[in-house]
Amino acid sequence: MIELDNLYTKLTRVKEEMIVNQKYLNHCLQAKANAKRVYESFTKSSDQYTKQQFKRFLTSLIGREEQYIEKIEQSRTKAYKHLNECTETLEQAYLEQERLENERNRLTTQLHALKQQLNETSGPYREEVLEAFSERKHLRETCEEIDEAFYIGQKILRYVYEAIDALDSAKSWSxxxxxxxxxxxxxxxxxxxxxxxxxxxxxxxxxxRYQEELKDVSYSWDSGYEYLSNSHRLMDFMLDNIFTDVSNYNKIQDNLSSLENLLNQITTSQNRLSALRKQVEIEIEQSLDLYELDKNQS
Structure with a gap:
């Protein structure tokens, strides 16, 4: 089944090139829009034209009208040239994307035909098809577990932000x-x-709960949050001096630092979950491309 692997490698490479070219195409679209806006600014409105006329009048008074007109025309010509260059570049990007799409469709058709042929003639391939089906089921279950963990993580982040807001207010009052x-x-x-x-x-x-769900992700966190005891509160109310006030302020500040640290730790875990989710999705897509007979029909 080397032919199958080679064909899939080619298809994957074309898909990657399409992603890169699409980003470049979007860049070209933005560049053309900017160039068009600059070019049209020379003759955009009568108000601007009136301003230019007034400026020309002022320059004529000091004998520099010709230099001003020449400068405007040079800028207009330069903007028009840049617009044409951006338009040409954009057209080339569109043509390249079309070529890549055609190549992708051609390879996809070949891949589908080859899978059908192998399924009819190769016992080992048929076994791999069954194994891949079972593996995809497991991978989809993994995705569900990741989604559940990610949901819990997002909920924790919202709580931490709320706690930080409350402590910020407490710090102000402190x-x-x-x-x-x-x-x-x-x-x-x-x-x-x-x-x-x-x-x-x-x-x-x-x-x-988050820890229970994080089976395949390395994590490390410790909120280090210190709850204020009843005795500490009572002393603050009873004594109410600069020493207890400073002590409270420092504890609030320490808790804020702990929460900021926890926020960064949970965010890191969430990013790892997102990366793992994307990797699992890639594995599922690869399995479908190679072993799902009904996929990629043309």
Whole structure:
């Protein structure tokens, strides 16, 4: 089945070239649009024309009208030339994409015909078709597991952002407290702290579920979040001096740093999940191309 592998390799290479060329084509489209906008700016509106006329009048007063007109014409000619170059480049990109599409279709047709032939004449290929079907089922289950883990991760990230917002508010009120706030300042500050701690409880539950789902992804996280004890709160309310205020501020700042670190760790795990998902999708697509007889019919 070397012929099958070689044909698939050619098809894969053409598909990759199509992706690259499509990006280049999009770049050419944007370049032409920019060039067209620059060229049309010379004769876009009567208002601009009036401004140019007024500028020409001013330049005529000092004897430089000819230089001004020459400069405008040079700029217009340059813009027109650039527009033509962009148009030609875009046309070439379209032609290349068309050529690649035709080559892809040709190879796809050959691949389908070869698969049908092997299925009729090769026992080992028929066995691989059955094995590939079972493998794709497993790969799709893996995708579902990845999606579930990714969903949990996104939920954790939302919670962490909410906790950071609550602690940011608590930090602001803690600053006010150090500058001479009183009982009401403490009440508002701890209201935000309580909100953050309530959210962190959800985060910790989510992290346990997240860990259960991360079977094929390396991960490392530690929130390091420190909950404020009741005794600490009581001392802050009872003593309410600069020392307790500074201590609270530092604990809030430390918790904010911990949450930022956790945010980066979860984001890294999410990126690894996304990469793994794409890799599994590639494996499924490759299996379909090589062993699904009804795929790629022309």
């Amino acid at each position: 600053t006010v407290d150090m500058l001479g706030g009183g009982f009401l300042t403490d009440v508002v500050k701890y209201d935000h702290i309580d909100k953050a701690e309530s959210i962190m409880q959800k985060v910790e539950v989510g992290l346990m």
